[in-house]
Amino acid sequence: MSNRPLLWKFLLIFAVVGGALFAGFPPKDRINLGLDLRGGAHILLQVKTESAVEYQLDLVQGYIGNGLKDKGLAYESVLKTGEATLEVRGTDSARSSEVR
Numbered sequence: 793m794s795n796r797p798l799l800w801k802f803l804l805i806f807a808v809v810g811g812a813l814f815a816g817f818p819p820k821d822r823i824n825l826g827l828d829l830r831g832g833a834h835i836l837l838q839v840k841t842e843s844a845v846e847y848q849l850d851l852v853q854g855y856i857g858n859g860l861k862d863k864g865l866a867y868e869s870v871l872k873t874g875e876a877t878l879e880v881r882g883t884d885s886a887r888s889s890e891v892r
Contacts, residue, residue, distance in 0.1 A: 868882020
């Protein structure tokens with residue numbers, strides 16, 4: 793028997809494996825590295841606490857007003873009285889426990 797068919801099979805296997813390795817591991821210049829992989833990205837986030845507290849206070853002010861309306865409790869207004877305080881005005885003093 794001749795070893796010629798066996799030689800062609802080995803050459804074909806070698807060519808397929810070599811092509812797969814070349815396609816699977818491309819050279820460095822073919823890969824476009826982003827800023828995060830090159831070490832060039834730096835992000836700094838800051839929160840303005842005064843604005844965050846004011847925003848939350850506005851939300852709570854609306855929630856309180858809607859909650860009082862849903863329960864049928866009359867009130868005149870819900871006002872900000874300080875940096876982090878609200879005051880409900882114009883409620884019936886007999887129903888103050890319900891308002892609380």
